[in-house]
Amino acid sequence: MTTLLIAGGRVLRPDLTVERADVLVDREAGEILAVEPNLAADRDTEETLSAEGGLVVPGLVNAHGHGAMTLLRGYADDKPLDAWLQEDIWPVEGVLTPEDVRAGTDLALLELIRSGTTGFADMYFHVGEVAEAVDAAGLRGRLGHGVVTIGKDEEAAQADVDEGIEMAREYDETADGRVTTALMPHAPHTVGSEYLDQLATAADDLGVPIHFHLNETQEYVDAIDAETGQRPVDYADDHGLLREDTWVAHGVHLTAEEIGTLAETDTSVVHCPASNMKLASGMAPVQTLLDAGVGVGLGTDGAASNNDLDAFDEVRDAAMLGKLAADDAAAVPAEAVVEMATAGSADALGFDSGRIDVGANADLAVLDLDAAHLTPAHDLVSHLAYAVRGSDVRHTVCDGDVLMRDREVLTLDAEAVRRRAREAASAAVDRVE
Ligand SMILES: N[C@@H](CCSC[C@H]1O[C@@H](n2cnc3c(=O)[nH]cnc32)[C@H](O)[C@@H]1O)C(=O)O
Ligand SMILES: [Zn+2]
Structure with missing residues (x-):
């Protein structure tokens, strides 16, 4: 088994309470293995994502x-x-x-x-x-x-x-x-x-x-x-x-x-x-x-x-x-x-996702809370509902794989994707007009 550790942050739990905890993920199974404070990386841990100053939420x-x-x-x-x-x-x-x-x-x-x-x-x-x-x-x-x-x-x-x-x-x-x-x-x-x-x-x-x-x-x-x-x-x-x-x-x-x-x-x-x-x-x-x-x-x-x-x-x-x-x-x-x-x-x-809990799919996002529009932080659920934006997301993980790390998308070439979409869109519109 290889694992991914998401460490140093706070975590939104299924009952919508927020606690300080790390999240350990089984990469092969794509599942959450543990949600506990102070989980240390061990020899199975292939990669660690920092959640310092951040909030781990279900994707x-x-x-x-x-x-x-x-x-x-x-x-x-x-x-x-x-x-x-x-x-x-x-x-x-x-x-x-x-x-x-x-x-x-x-x-x-x-x-x-x-x-x-x-x-x-x-x-x-x-x-x-x-x-x-x-x-x-x-x-x-x-x-x-x-x-x-x-x-x-x-x-x-x-x-x-x-x-x-x-x-x-x-x-x-x-x-x-x-x-x-x-x-x-x-x-x-x-x-x-x-x-x-x-x-x-x-x-x-x-x-x-x-x-x-x-x-x-x-x-x-x-x-x-x-x-x-x-x-x-x-x-x-x-x-x-x-x-x-x-x-x-x-x-x-x-x-x-x-x-x-x-x-x-x-x-x-x-x-x-x-x-x-x-x-x-x-x-x-x-x-x-x-x-x-x-x-x-x-x-x-x-x-x-x-x-x-x-x-x-x-x-x-x-x-x-x-x-x-x-x-x-x-x-x-x-x-x-x-x-x-x-x-x-x-x-x-019908996805076993949407909750940071042991056994659930390891589908999650780490949000950066260090922003003017998220200060102060009286209530993080309030922030999630009313103040967080998609651009506050630092890392994105699905099925135990890191799709975005420190805002760099790893699975797609962002530049090429945008270029192809621009070209396809204007050619399609030209064909109908
Ligand atoms: N096979 C169909 C395509 C259906 S895909 C789903 C369709 O839903 C359309 N669509 C997008 N948003 C809405 C909406 O809000 N209500 C209803 N249809 C929508 C969308 O443009 C797409 O054509 C065909 O040959 O026309
Ligand atoms: Zn629709």
């Missing part, structure tokens, strides 16, 4: 996004969801090559590592490229092909469903278990009902979870109502999409009955506050979801509706918007948002 988990949309960051802003997708985003996505998706995903992974995110969910296409990128960059990803059948003839629709199933089969449990998959119908109204049934059956066959956009805008809710006369949650439930391992994105426009059904079926909801604000989709009832016992995680959504992948921004936005939505400054407190971005998102994705 954040970004539970909803579209990685390669980094290529479209700043390409089209200030529009509502439907117009933005149909007029701007989908035309460019239509010309993206597998190499483009690789370049955009690499850029996303670079940004995630640099801001202390170690686990994420990705709904996109050319999933083979995404899986290879995640394997090489060293993060943990739950990946899927976003299936859309609306507006396609039967052959094309079936081909998209088949691709979703094939990708989930091919890449599940690859990259030493860091890459897992899910079946990802884009949304209840963009995938035909017979195809939803096929995907639900495939999820049983393959033993993988289901993920989709749910009740993101009033228009999305109205589309299902017009088609079926049902609320989308009932419709999704009738098609067997709501399960203990299902996680849905957004959940902005939900009735009390729908929230009850999500709780009963153990479906997790991933809140994406920045995307919801930017597209004016609405305010998710986050405190009501928490009160109902629904598992809640956090996501950035794609970089084109955010416009960055810094999960610490999302944590702060979730607390702010949660209070506004509940009209109550005590709603969605600091502890709740920190929990959502760590254990909440990890649980939603």
Whole structure:
């Protein structure tokens, strides 16, 4: 066994207390071996990371996004969801090559590592490229092909469903278990009902979870109502999409009955506050979801509706918007948002991560607390919720491997990644214009 020691700092524990402790990691198993004060390096210790003056936190988990949309960051802003997708985003996505998706995903992974995110969910296409990128960059990803059948003839629709199933089969449990998959119908109204049934059956066959956009805008809710006369949650439930391992994105426009059904079926909801604000989709009832016992995680959504992948921004936005939505400054407190971005998102994705504890995945980040905007330090959980930024991350570790040391990313050539993404983005835009 070889070990990695993270020494000299304070540690955020699963109960959100902070203690002085070192963290010892089994590199081969990718697991945390010990969390105790004064652990010394021994002959098994290959590497020591300094956490002096810092705080060791679980690597954040970004539970909803579209990685390669980094290529479209700043390409089209200030529009509502439907117009933005149909007029701007989908035309460019239509010309993206597998190499483009690789370049955009690499850029996303670079940004995630640099801001202390170690686990994420990705709904996109050319999933083979995404899986290879995640394997090489060293993060943990739950990946899927976003299936859309609306507006396609039967052959094309079936081909998209088949691709979703094939990708989930091919890449599940690859990259030493860091890459897992899910079946990802884009949304209840963009995938035909017979195809939803096929995907639900495939999820049983393959033993993988289901993920989709749910009740993101009033228009999305109205589309299902017009088609079926049902609320989308009932419709999704009738098609067997709501399960203990299902996680849905957004959940902005939900009735009390729908929230009850999500709780009963153990479906997790991933809140994406920045995307919801930017597209004016609405305010998710986050405190009501928490009160109902629904598992809640956090996501950035794609970089084109955010416009960055810094999960610490999302944590702060979730607390702010949660209070506004509940009209109550005590709603969605600091502890709740920190929990959502760590254990909440990890649980939603089925990762044994999101907690610094013996036996958990060694997915963690070390934050530098030595900064003007983090002074003084009355309460570090408050800082995590309201003041820390992704740029405060000093080291990032996933599965026992160091992905960033002293702000130098070790698994990606940052310069080359940015150059390739710039080139891919401008060539793609040139092809549509
Ligand atoms: N196979 C599909 C692609 C689906 S990937 C997932 C899709 O979700 C889109 N997307 C990004 N953000 C959002 C959102 O907030 N709501 C709904 N869709 C989104 C994204 O642009 C991407 O096209 C096709 O051929 O069109
Ligand atoms: Zn999305």
